[in-house]
Amino acid sequence: xxxxxxxxxxxxxxxxxxxxxxxxxxxxxxxxxxxxxxxxxxxxxxxxxxxxxxxxxxxxxxx
Numbered sequence: 001x002x003x004x005x006x007x008x009x010x011x012x013x014x015x016x017x018x019x020x021x022x023x024x025x026x027x028x029x030x031x032x033x034x035x036x037x038x039x040x041x042x043x044x045x046x047x048x049x050x051x052x053x054x055x056x057x058x059x060x061x062x063x
Contacts, residue, residue, distance in 0.1 A: 006043060014047035015056065022059075 006014050022040045024032040041060065048056045 007046065011047045011049040014043055015049070018044040018047060019059070 006017055009017075018040050021032060021035050021043070022037075025035065025037060025040065044056070044060050048060065051057055
């Protein structure tokens with residue numbers, strides 16, 4: 001599974017990957033392949049980090 005391989009990267013990398021994958025899913029990209037909205041949510045939750053401004057939790061709640 002893609003998410004398991006990404007768990008070995010930094011929080012910021014995983015967060016960026018989650019946001020990018022979300023955008024690709026919205027555009028129905030051919031490159032997103034088997035990645036799902038549930039995978040995006042899981043990846044974003046695991047990469048939330050400190051989130052001082054609250055943007056990441058907002059993405060997780062409403063994305």
